Amino acid sequence: MTIELNHTIVPAHDRVASARFFARIFGLAFDEREVGYFAPVRVNDALTLDFGDWSDRDDGPLPVLHYAFKVGEQEFDAIFARIEAEGIRYGSEPYSREDMKINHRAGGRGVYFCDPDGHVLELLTVG
The missing domain is CATH 3.30.720.120 (Signal recognition particle alu RNA binding heterodimer, srp9/1)
Structure with missing residues (x-):
C-alpha cells in the first residue's frame, strides 16, 4: 500500500x-x-x-506551522485573487511573507501568507 x-x-x-x-x-x-x-x-x-x-490545551502556546499546497495555474489564480480581495499580506519567501511579491522558482509561481492563527500557508505551482 x-x-x-x-x-x-x-x-x-x-x-x-x-x-x-x-x-x-x-x-x-x-x-x-x-x-x-x-x-x-x-x-x-x-x-x-x-x-x-x-x-x-495546557501544553503551551499555539505552535506556528507551515502548510504547503501544490496547485494548478488556474487554482493559483483563483486563490491568489481571494488573497488580494481580502487584503491579506503575502510574500515571495518563507521569511519574506509580506513583501507583496510572488516568486517564480523552477518556472512556476509561489506565494506565502499567514492565516489568522499565524500558520504559514504556501501556494506553489511547481514542486
Whole structure:
C-alpha cells in the first residue's frame, strides 16, 4: 500500500473561524454540521484538515506551522485573487511573507501568507 496523508490537525484559537477562513480562501466547502471536537475541511479526496481549538490545551502556546499546497495555474489564480480581495499580506519567501511579491522558482509561481492563527500557508505551482 502506498503511504498517503489522510488528515492532520491544525491548531487554532477558534477552530470554526479558522476552518471558515481556510475554506473561503482556498475555494473549498465547509459544512458546520460536521463540526465536533474538530472543524474539518476536506481539501481533496485524500486529505482533510481538522482544525482544533488549542485554547482547551495546557501544553503551551499555539505552535506556528507551515502548510504547503501544490496547485494548478488556474487554482493559483483563483486563490491568489481571494488573497488580494481580502487584503491579506503575502510574500515571495518563507521569511519574506509580506513583501507583496510572488516568486517564480523552477518556472512556476509561489506565494506565502499567514492565516489568522499565524500558520504559514504556501501556494506553489511547481514542486
